[in-house]
Structure formats: structure tokens, C-alpha cells
Amino acid sequence: MQRYSILWADDEIDLLKPHIMFLEKKGYDVTPVNSGADAIDKVSQQSFDIIFLDENMPGMTGLETLSYIKSSKPNQPVVMITKSEEEHIMEEAIGSKIADYLIKPLNPNQILLSVKKILDNKRLVSEKTNMNYQQEFRNISMMVSDSRDYQDWVEIYKKLVYWELEIMTADTGSMGEVLTMQKDEANSNFSKFIIDNYEDWLNDPKADKPLLSHQLMKKKVFPLLKEKEPVFFIVIDNLRYDQWKSIEPLVTEYLSVEEDDTYFSILPTTTAYARNAIFSGMMPDKMAKIYPDLWRGDDEDEGKNLYEEDFLKRQLKQNGLADTKFSYNKVIHTSQGKSVNDSLNNLLNNDLNVVVYNFVDMLSHARTEVEMLKELAPDESAYRSIAKSWFVHSPLFELLKRLSEKKCKVVISTDHGTIRVRRPFKIIGDRNVNTNLRYKQGKNLNWDGNHVLEARHPDKFGLPKLNVSTAYVFALEDHFFAYPNNYNYYVNYYRDTFQHGGISLEEIIIPVVTLGNK
Known part of the structure; x- marks a missing residue:
């Protein structure tokens, strides 16, 4: 087992000998020093896995020592220890990226917890995640075998996504392979479920059915217009549920989730069919029959989603919302996203603003065609990571931050996922x-x-x-x-x-x- 080294700087270090002996019995090597200057000398001579710094030392204070250490070793884990509970000291220490903050008098288990949290966190999380997924594996398998309706499948998929993200974060190795096998089994059963039920959803009024693409705006967007606040409907093309869950923590720093739901894409799960169904409020056969001027079939070379704004205008009229003041923007390039953001004050005067972001769909196509992207995103985890990186630096994230300061509603969705x-x-x-x-x-x-x-x-x-x-x-x-x-x-x-x-x-x-x- 690896032995970790700890440097402990305190001007009353002799009084801390019982704590040092306790850590040494637990398998840690502790180097004690009496001052900040001594701590800096030791750090320049050797490496330590963790450093304990007393804040209130004569001469060079703990905060001054911390600043010096961080300037030369910015990733060095440091725990600040102090008798003071003054808020400004805490804030300065936290702002200097300390790993933990302990207040005297100390007890041995408090110190051990801090050490384990910093040094053994990854191993402990990995072991716990492994154990928890092993316990959950049987439950999910039983759910897959016993699933009866679409709600069961939503719950199954949410559980699989949860564990996929947990296992990725914990880096649990072989458990990822087990989860992949379980997802494959789930997809096999889900395919049979769709074969058995999809036609009934479309043709049997009494069938227990999920929300489908052509019902999305009527059920999830139009009701919000009654609240007399601007509504922003953001469609991120090709956004999978797992990709949403990976960016959700970023979004919820600024906006609160009022409803975290799912719906089912119609077949085929493509832009031409599923996204046009969203904006028209119709299934494709009705689009082709009622709006032949807007529908473009597979046999036509023209772009398949060039008339979304026209479809939307007609759907609003069909739902008694012809007077709704709305805008439609499609964002393919960053400049277009910035243009939307620049016009935000004008958009806030509309009842409904639709923004379609095409990046994730473009990413999936580019990954097929560009060898470098295949190398950058060889698997599901890396693919999520690239999509998340795009989001962090995108005009869309900036738009959401700005909307968090306005009185409005935001609906984020997509037209289909990808496999x-x-x-x-x-x-x-x-x-x-x-x-x-x-x-x-x-x-x-x-x-x-x-x-x-x-x-x-x-x-x-x-x-x-x-x-x-x-x-x-x-x-x-x-x-x-x-x-x-x-x-x-x-x-x-x-x-x-x-x-x-x-x-x-x-x-x-x-x-x-x-x-x-x-």
C-alpha cells in the first residue's frame, strides 16, 4: 500500500505530537516544522502529498506561506488550520484554492477525514461506486426483463445514464464494460418494446403512450405563453439525455430546473422527420399532405429543415395563437449565436423565441468524417466531454447566463439522440x-x-x-x-x-x- 507524506507547519508543533503519532500509526509519514519559512524550505527540497499550515504563525503567516507555496506548486494540496473563525480569513484561504479548512481544537478523526478526503478520494469513490453499481445491477436487469410500459423504459434509461456518468467520474475500469453489456441488453428489449407498441401509439386513441415529437410544443411550450413572460424554446439538435445530464450542473448554477422530463422522438429519428414534426405539430404524412409547399421528402435534394419557421407560424395559428409575437433563429456558426445574444433586449419583447443550435449534430457528422475527431472522441465518455466543452465556451451558455437575470421561462430540448x-x-x-x-x-x-x-x-x-x-x-x-x-x-x-x-x-x-x- 502506498505511504503518503505529510508536511505539518505549526509554531506549536510539539503540542500536536499525539496527532502526528496517530497519523503515523495510520500509515502516513509526517514531517513537522515550526514556521512558514521552514515549510517553504522543506517544500523546495522534497515533494509532499499534503501540507498542513497553521494560519496564525509568528513571522510568515499561514496565508503568506500558502501564497508562496501555491506560486511555485499551484496543484499542491494544502489544508489551512486556524483558531480563528473570521470570515475574511476563510474567504482568502478558499480563494487561494486550499484543499480543506480545519478549526482548532482538532481531533484525530477530523484530521484523518481531511487526509482521506484529499488523498484517498478517488480510490474510495471508485470502490463505493463499484459496490453500489453491483448492488443496482440486478435491480436494473429485473426492470429490463419486467418492463411493461414507456414509463418503465424512461426509468430504466435514466438509471443507466446515471450509472454511466457515475462510473465515468469514478474511473472504475471493468465496471464500464459491465454497464455497456447491460445497456446492450436493455436496447435489445427496448427495440422489441417499440416494435410491439409504436403503431398503437399513433393509431389507438386509448393506448398508453409517451409524449411524441409532434406534441412537444403544444404540451411543453405553448402552455407557458399563458404566464405572460417571454418564453425561450432552445432546441439543441442531436442532444442525448446523457449529454444533457453532463451539462445540467453548469446550467443550474444560473437557472433552476422546474421540470426535468423526457419525451420520445418519432421514427425516423432524424432532423427531416422528428424536428419538422416538432415545429409543425404534425406527423410527417400530414405535413406532406397538408403542406406540400414546405415538406421535402427523401427523394428531394433540397435541405429538409429549411421551413421550420413557416411550420411554426402555421402551428401557432392552428392552436389559436396566431397573434403570438415570436422569433426564430438557427445557429450554426458562433457569429450567429453572438448575434442572437446581442439582440436579447429586442427578443425579450416577444412572447416566444425559438433558437435552434446545430452544433452537436455537426459534431456527430464531423466525427465520422474527420479522423482527428475520432481520436479525440473514441467513446461515449469522450464524446460527452467534447459536447460539454463546446457548451462551456458557446454563445448558448452565455445566453442562458443572461436569461437568468431576466424574468422569463426557458425550455431546452432536442429532436432526437444518436447511438x-x-x-x-x-x-x-x-x-x-x-x-x-x-x-x-x-x-x-x-x-x-x-x-x-x-x-x-x-x-x-x-x-x-x-x-x-x-x-x-x-x-x-x-x-x-x-x-x-x-x-x-x-x-x-x-x-x-x-x-x-x-x-x-x-x-x-x-x-x-x-x-x-x-
Whole structure:
């Protein structure tokens, strides 16, 4: 077992001998000194795992010693010890990035707790996380086997995300592999659940169903307009639930969470279908039929989400909100985000402000195409980290900070999630079949195996069809479609990339969060 070294500086160090002996019996090597100057000399000669500094030493005070040590070793853990409870001393010590603050008289267990918290924190957290997940593993497995409705699946997915973030933070090694296996099992069962229930959600008025894409604004955004405060509806394209939970602590420093909810993306889980459904308030087949001037199908080269503002305007009118004063902004580049922020005072005069951020979707596509990004984000944890890093430095975070100072409501959501695909699935289609790797739409589609959901009757799925024999096929779990010709190229290029359009927990169960001022 590793022996840690401690430097303890106190002008009454002889009176602390019982505490020093206690630490030495616990396996720590303690070097005692009588002054700040002696502490600085020792620090210049050797390294210590932790330093205890008495604040009220004659000559060089503890705070002065702390400042000197931090200037040469900024990452050195230091515990400040003092008889004084004066607030300004505490604030100055904390501002100097101390590791802990203890007030005399000391007791041995108080000192030991401080040492363990600083030196053994990572190991203790890792061991505790391992033990807790092992206990929870069986419960989650039983929930997966016994799941009956969509609420069960929301709870299962939230638990899996919670443990994924905990295990990542605790760096528990092999437990991550166990969790991945459990997620795979959950996704397999979830895919079966969607196959069994999705059509009923769309066609049976009595079916127990989740909130779906085309109902999102009517249920989560429009009711807030009655409160007579500006509402900001922020759609972060491709934001998974786990990515939201990783940035949530940053957001809640400024805004309070009034409702932390989820909803289910419609199929296909893509921008063209799911996001247009959000803004139109309709399923895709109705969009294509009622608004042929706005709908763009898979057979058209034009961008699929160019008319969101028009869809929104018509949805407002359909819901008796034609007089709603609203704005719509799509942010692809940082300059566009800054422009939105610069116009905030004007936006606050609107009833509703919609801001669509495309970064996370762009990140997933760029990671597929740019080798360096694959290296930077080789797995789920790194992918979350890059998305979080973007958020921290984004105009969006700045916008949320500024909104926290205004009287308004904020709804953050997304159109669909994404999954890291690992298993290729052979499919055959003609040249008119769409290029998405997680769903195919066309005629004369052929495949071997059962890792798909087939929609031979698109109208039952709320989907338009180009001709009588049009069908949709959705990939399940972490499969991705590959053509037999160029099969090896597809597999090598797209395996381990993040894709969307199919059926998985990550793509379908997505966040919708209502925030207010603290």
C-alpha cells in the first residue's frame, strides 16, 4: 500500500505530537516544522502529498506561506488550520484554492477525514461506486426483463445514464464494460418494446403512450405563453439525455430546473422527420399532405429543415395563437449565436423565441468524417466531454447566463439522440434508396435477419410514401445498414461512428427541460 507524506507547519508543533503519532500509526509519514519559512524550505527540497499550515504563525503567516507555496506548486494540496473563525480569513484561504479548512481544537478523526478526503478520494469513490453499481445491477436487469410500459423504459434509461456518468467520474475500469453489456441488453428489449407498441401509439386513441415529437410544443411550450413572460424554446439538435445530464450542473448554477422530463422522438429519428414534426405539430404524412409547399421528402435534394419557421407560424395559428409575437433563429456558426445574444433586449419583447443550435449534430457528422475527431472522441465518455466543452465556451451558455437575470421561462430540448453503431447489417436497395445508415426508405428493399423494424404500411407509422410499394426499414440497437457491394468500405468507415434514424434508447428517449429564474 502506498505511504503518503505529510508536511505539518505549526509554531506549536510539539503540542500536536499525539496527532502526528496517530497519523503515523495510520500509515502516513509526517514531517513537522515550526514556521512558514521552514515549510517553504522543506517544500523546495522534497515533494509532499499534503501540507498542513497553521494560519496564525509568528513571522510568515499561514496565508503568506500558502501564497508562496501555491506560486511555485499551484496543484499542491494544502489544508489551512486556524483558531480563528473570521470570515475574511476563510474567504482568502478558499480563494487561494486550499484543499480543506480545519478549526482548532482538532481531533484525530477530523484530521484523518481531511487526509482521506484529499488523498484517498478517488480510490474510495471508485470502490463505493463499484459496490453500489453491483448492488443496482440486478435491480436494473429485473426492470429490463419486467418492463411493461414507456414509463418503465424512461426509468430504466435514466438509471443507466446515471450509472454511466457515475462510473465515468469514478474511473472504475471493468465496471464500464459491465454497464455497456447491460445497456446492450436493455436496447435489445427496448427495440422489441417499440416494435410491439409504436403503431398503437399513433393509431389507438386509448393506448398508453409517451409524449411524441409532434406534441412537444403544444404540451411543453405553448402552455407557458399563458404566464405572460417571454418564453425561450432552445432546441439543441442531436442532444442525448446523457449529454444533457453532463451539462445540467453548469446550467443550474444560473437557472433552476422546474421540470426535468423526457419525451420520445418519432421514427425516423432524424432532423427531416422528428424536428419538422416538432415545429409543425404534425406527423410527417400530414405535413406532406397538408403542406406540400414546405415538406421535402427523401427523394428531394433540397435541405429538409429549411421551413421550420413557416411550420411554426402555421402551428401557432392552428392552436389559436396566431397573434403570438415570436422569433426564430438557427445557429450554426458562433457569429450567429453572438448575434442572437446581442439582440436579447429586442427578443425579450416577444412572447416566444425559438433558437435552434446545430452544433452537436455537426459534431456527430464531423466525427465520422474527420479522423482527428475520432481520436479525440473514441467513446461515449469522450464524446460527452467534447459536447460539454463546446457548451462551456458557446454563445448558448452565455445566453442562458443572461436569461437568468431576466424574468422569463426557458425550455431546452432536442429532436432526437444518436447511438454509436458497431454492428453492420446487410441490406439491398436500388439507387433511389436514401443514404441514412439507420433507416432506409424505398421500394424493393431486401435483407437477411431480424434486426430491423419494417414498415410496409408507412401510413400506420405516420410517414409519407412516394409510391404504392414504398416501405421504411429501421435498424435496431447498434446496427447500421451496409450494402453488399462496398461492404468492407462501409464497415471500416462507419463502424464506431455516431448515427441516428433508427431505434435505440439513446435516439428515442430524449430530454425536455423547463427552467426558470432562481
